[in-house]
Amino acid sequence: MKEKRAQDPEDPVLPAVEEREVLLTGPEVGPGEVFSVPIGPIHPALKEPIRLTFQVQGERIVGVQIRTGFAHRGIEFMGMRQGRNLIQILYLSERICGICSISHPIAFTQAVERAAGIEVPPRAQYIRVIISELERIHSHLLWAGVAAHELGFDTLLHLTWRVREKVLDILEELSGNRINYAIPIFGGVRRDITPDQYPKVREALRYYRGLFDELLDAFLRDPTVEARTRGVGILEPKEAEELCAVGPTARASGLRKDVRQDRPYLAYSDFEVKAITPEDYGLTPVGDVYDKIVVRLLEVGQSIEIIEKALEGMPEGEITSFPKIPALLAHLKKAEGEGLGWHEAPRGEVIHYVRLVSGEESPLVWKVKAPTYSNLLSWYPMFEGQEVADIPIIAACIDPCICCMDRVYLVRNGKEETWTKEGLLRLSWEKTRRMRR
Amino acid sequence: MSGWAIFGQAVLAVVGGVIVGLFYRGLDRKIAAHMQARIGPPLRQPFLDLGKLLVKETVIPRTAVAWVFSAMPFLAVLASFTALLYLPIGPFRPILEGYGDAILVLYLLAVPALAMALGGFASGSPLGVVGAQRELVMLVSYEFPLAVVLVAVAWRLSTLGIAPAFSLGAMAQHSLWAAVGPLGLIGLVLLLGSLLVVTPAELAKIPFDIPEAETEIAGGLMVEYSGTYLALFYLADAVRTVVMAGLAVALFIPYGIAGALGLSGAAGDAVDLIFWLFKVFMVMVAAVTTVRVGMARLKVDQIARGFWLRITAVALSGLLLLALDKVVMG
Amino acid sequence: MKAEQVLNALKTALGENFRNPELRPRSVGVARKWTVEEIWAEVPREAIPQAVGTLKSLGPLHISIISGHDAREHIELLYHLAVGFGTEGGEVMVTLRTRVPKSDPRVPSICGILPGAETTEREKIEFLGVDFPGIPCRDHVFLPDDLPVHPWRRDEPELEKFLHRMVEWEKGHEGKESAGS
Numbered sequence: 001m002k003e004k005r006a007q008d009p010e011d012p013v014l015p016a017v018e019e020r021e022v023l024l025t026g027p028e029v030g031p032g033e034v035f036s037v038p039i040g041p042i043h044p045a046l047k048e049p050i051r052l053t054f055q056v057q058g059e060r061i062v063g064v065q066i067r068t069g070f071a072h073r074g075i076e077f078m079g080m081r082q083g084r085n086l087i088q089i090l091y092l093s094e095r096i097c098g099i100c101s102i103s104h105p106i107a108f109t110q111a112v113e114r115a116a117g118i119e120v121p122p123r124a125q126y127i128r129v130i131i132s133e134l135e136r137i138h139s140h141l142l143w144a145g146v147a148a149h150e151l152g153f154d155t156l157l158h159l160t161w162r163v164r165e166k167v168l169d170i171l172e173e174l175s176g177n178r179i180n181y182a183i184p185i186f187g188g189v190r191r192d193i194t195p196d197q198y199p200k201v202r203e204a205l206r207y208y209r210g211l212f213d214e215l216l217d218a219f220l221r222d223p224t225v226e227a228r229t230r231g232v233g234i235l236e237p238k239e240a241e242e243l244c245a246v247g248p249t250a251r252a253s254g255l256r257k258d259v260r261q262d263r264p265y266l267a268y269s270d271f272e273v274k275a276i277t278p279e280d281y282g283l284t285p286v287g288d289v290y291d292k293i294v295v296r297l298l299e300v301g302q303s304i305e306i307i308e309k310a311l312e313g314m315p316e317g318e319i320t321s322f323p324k325i326p327a328l329l330a331h332l333k334k335a336e337g338e339g340l341g342w343h344e345a346p347r348g349e350v351i352h353y354v355r356l357v358s359g360e361e362s363p364l365v366w367k368v369k370a371p372t373y374s375n376l377l378s379w380y381p382m383f384e385g386q387e388v389a390d391i392p393i394i395a396a397c398i399d400p401c402i403c404c405m406d407r408v409y410l411v412r413n414g415k416e417e418t419w420t421k422e423g424l425l426r427l428s429w430e431k432t433r434r435m436r437r
Numbered sequence: 438m439s440g441w442a443i444f445g446q447a448v449l450a451v452v453g454g455v456i457v458g459l460f461y462r463g464l465d466r467k468i469a470a471h472m473q474a475r476i477g478p479p480l481r482q483p484f485l486d487l488g489k490l491l492v493k494e495t496v497i498p499r500t501a502v503a504w505v506f507s508a509m510p511f512l513a514v515l516a517s518f519t520a521l522l523y524l525p526i527g528p529f530r531p532i533l534e535g536y537g538d539a540i541l542v543l544y545l546l547a548v549p550a551l552a553m554a555l556g557g558f559a560s561g562s563p564l565g566v567v568g569a570q571r572e573l574v575m576l577v578s579y580e581f582p583l584a585v586v587l588v589a590v591a592w593r594l595s596t597l598g599i600a601p602a603f604s605l606g607a608m609a610q611h612s613l614w615a616a617v618g619p620l621g622l623i624g625l626v627l628l629l630g631s632l633l634v635v636t637p638a639e640l641a642k643i644p645f646d647i648p649e650a651e652t653e654i655a656g657g658l659m660v661e662y663s664g665t666y667l668a669l670f671y672l673a674d675a676v677r678t679v680v681m682a683g684l685a686v687a688l689f690i691p692y693g694i695a696g697a698l699g700l701s702g703a704a705g706d707a708v709d710l711i712f713w714l715f716k717v718f719m720v721m722v723a724a725v726t727t728v729r730v731g732m733a734r735l736k737v738d739q740i741a742r743g744f745w746l747r748i749t750a751v752a753l754s755g756l757l758l759l760a761l762d763k764v765v766m767g
Numbered sequence: 768m769k770a771e772q773v774l775n776a777l778k779t780a781l782g783e784n785f786r787n788p789e790l791r792p793r794s795v796g797v798a799r800k801w802t803v804e805e806i807w808a809e810v811p812r813e814a815i816p817q818a819v820g821t822l823k824s825l826g827p828l829h830i831s832i833i834s835g836h837d838a839r840e841h842i843e844l845l846y847h848l849a850v851g852f853g854t855e856g857g858e859v860m861v862t863l864r865t866r867v868p869k870s871d872p873r874v875p876s877i878c879g880i881l882p883g884a885e886t887t888e889r890e891k892i893e894f895l896g897v898d899f900p901g902i903p904c905r906d907h908v909f910l911p912d913d914l915p916v917h918p919w920r921r922d923e924p925e926l927e928k929f930l931h932r933m934v935e936w937e938k939g940h941e942g943k944e945s946a947g948s
Contacts, residue, residue, distance in 0.1 A: 037563045069909035077918055114793065122797040152643050152734025158473040224644060224733040244829050244883025262858035263803055269796035315797055340847065340860065351847065353834045367834035376886050388567060389736040
């Protein structure tokens with residue numbers, strides 16, 4: 001099926017057939033000669049399509065070319081030019097990415113709220129913070145499992161992903177979905193976290209606190225993991241700063257760079273968030289993959305603390321300034337102005353820019369910047385001089401969320417469903433009912 | 438023995454070896470799954486996998502050297518099956534005893550690895566080439582400790598008057614543990630340890646599965662193999678597991694329990710055979726399953742250095758201790 | 768870092784090239800309120816490298832993104848930069864607006880000063896057709912190399928035709944797909 005499509009001469013969008021041939025052939029190998037190894041766009045090491053072409057000599061990497069854009073969907077174009085109103089764009093923004101699914105709506109709603117002059121009530125700010133931190137836990141655990149899989153250590157993959165189920169259950173309890181929570185709306189949040197849900201959240205936090213040491217032990221004190229990650233994929237602090245790396249990628253190199261600390265937003269100033277670097281674990285930051293694991297695991301601990309404090313200090317009040325959607329839409333239509341909204345997603349800084357024009361439903365300009373965008377350039381120094389065996393773990397260590405970065409257009413599959421939609425929906429409802437008991 | 442009798446026994450051994458090999462692979466996956474808190478595939482999964490591979494299309498890449506590419510799976514399977522015929526199985530002597538000895542088994546064990554490497558080189562894919570290079574580096578690294586272990590045990594047994602030397606059948610009838618002194622015991626433990634570390638490397642299992650690294654080179658030297666050829670490599674791998682474990686059993690755990698239970702004749706043989714299957718299973722669990730669940734994959738230079746320096750040192754120490762033991766015991 | 772500091776430094780360095788500066792405060796926090804200030808200003812395109820250089824001398828500089836849009840008579844680019852990370856509330860967000868005439872869509876590249884700007888400048892090349900002389904690499908980031916249109920321009924008749932063709936192609940293949948699968 002896919003092959004027929006790729007060869008369709010009228011197809012204006014898909015890349016040409018030569019792409020496939022590159023994967024199959026390679027130049028002759030001579031002693032000491034350099035030859036090309038293509039990784040991607042489809043490859044077990046990569047969870048998303050991206051093409052990395054390496055020039056290798058034996059096992060040493062001597063050059064790399066990175067080609068992105070296989071998952072580009074034109075989301076900004078869809079938002080700006082196809083006549084969508086801001087609430088429809090909010091749904092779009094949520095689906096830019098599945099793993100960091102609340103990061104984009106949080107940044108986007110802040111940008112629009114700045115542009116339109118909408119205030120967010122305190123309780124809504126706290127709820128946004130709680131859901132964001134829960135997402136951070138789930139995303140870092142997911143990454144930890146993926147990194148273990150890249151190293152060939154499947155047992156850790158199964159362990160972390162099983163452990164992650166708890167936070168996904170809590171998110172489902174609070175928002176009704178495991179990803180794409182649809183919580184933020186302009187002026188507040190759509191769902192409240194009611195006091196009878198607090199005990200469940202606290203119980204999940206207790207569970208994670210109990211497991212925390214075990215996780216640290218399994219990852220940081222395992223000899224084979226250390227052998228594979230220490231001194232691998234080094235990003236020096238100077239390089240990280242010049243290439244404007246963000247998130248754990250930058251913090252592992254020792255830069256104390258965290259949007260929640262540097263430019264506080266929502267209720268984060270209440271929690272005095274400090275950027276975590278390997279120094280907090282007693283190490284001198286080198287910027288290798290090991291440091292990145294350290295930073296991400298410690299951030300899980302930090303998120304647990306933040307959620308605990310947020311639950312304790314949860315202010316009373318309404319959850320949105322505009323409870324009625326038509327009133328909100330009318331206000332947004334009249335609004336004129338521009339605004340920037342930012343958020344520290346699990347992968348780094350997410351920033352949205354919006355310019356609204358009075359009388360128009362669609363924004364004039366909508367620009368999205370995902371964290372992996374800023375971290376792309378840091379791949380080059382990380383790959384230099386490393387070995388072919390390290391490619392997957394270095395590719396994975398910046399926690400690439402290519403769909404976030406590409407904001408791409410997925411071509412429909414034409415697959416046959418063995419489960420009908422009704423069947424799946426019923427299955428999902430049953431699970432929620434089971435959890436509510 | 439008449440040629441036809443040998444042939445009949447060979448067929449029996451090969452068929453039995455295949456069934457046991459695949460069944461043990463299923464057990465390995467099930468146990469690994471339970472160690473990871475999963476349910477795992479059903480025990481008959483490897484049979485289903487093999488069956489499915491046999492009916493799938495076999496693709497030969499345009500850029501491959503077709504005759505080498507196609508011949509290698511058959512070579513691997515033939516070598517593994519032949520190795521099975523030189524292995525003492527349970528209370529029975531090796532079927533082809535007298536036509537070759539332990540040194541031949543060493544070569545036969547190396548042939549499938551070479552065949553896979555050649556297949557990778559011939560596949561025309563850069564990923565296959567990288568995988569094949571790694572397989573050869575690994576092969577060269579672990580062959581030396583393996584040879585040291587085999588030679589050490591065979592030599593010490595021959596000094597005790599067991600003849601012919603290097604005959605696996607003879608080695609399997611006599612246990613070395615009771616016949617050596619304390620120095621020899623330590624030496625034997627070191628040699629057993631080395632063999633258990635070489636076993637997953639020989640079979641290309643984690644932490645030594647770098648030639649096939651799934652997440653790095655998409656299957657490495659196996660990347661272009663599909664259908665029948667992949668099925669044959671799969672079969673060769675299953676049988677090699679039995680052979681390696683059987684080798685460890687023949688060298689270090691040659692005991693039978695029929696005598697202890699007071700059985701003899703056909704009943705004794707049957708019990709001993711089952712016991713042998715159990716021993717092979719335990720060796721597999723210790724050397725392959727537990728290890729692959731508990732470790733990450735090591736890089737090829739780490740493996741090469743590890744084997745050339747550490748494991749060789751351990752094996753040579755074992756050999757040295759056995760030699761000293763001989764001197765001491767006289 | 769205080770926003771006032773940054774504002775004054777830019778005024779001193781750029782003089783009259785630093786136009787319409789605004790300090791936009793935002794109040795954040797619930798139990799512990801904090802004020803975050805953003806600087807917004809307009810800078811002519813030749814002065815962009817100088818402005819970025821000035822910001823870099825003030826502290827560690829981070830470029831978030833360059834937004835851009837086609838404003839009919841010209842193209843407007845907004846450089847979203849942040850200077851001075853590392854302490855609580857210490858980073859100041861600076862947005863520099865610049866106009867690029869469509870007759871000569873070029874802006875000097877800042878990759879020499881801040882190598883991390885390469886990805887975002889490359890994105891503007893492919894999406895808006897703006898060139899950045901001095902940029903080390905012009906490869907496309909997201910779009911296919913041979914795409915004939917700049918998707919964010921509003922004045923390209925080619926773009927409308929291209930989109931029209933794409934939608935028609937999709938519709939045409941919808942029928943074929945369900946029949947074939």
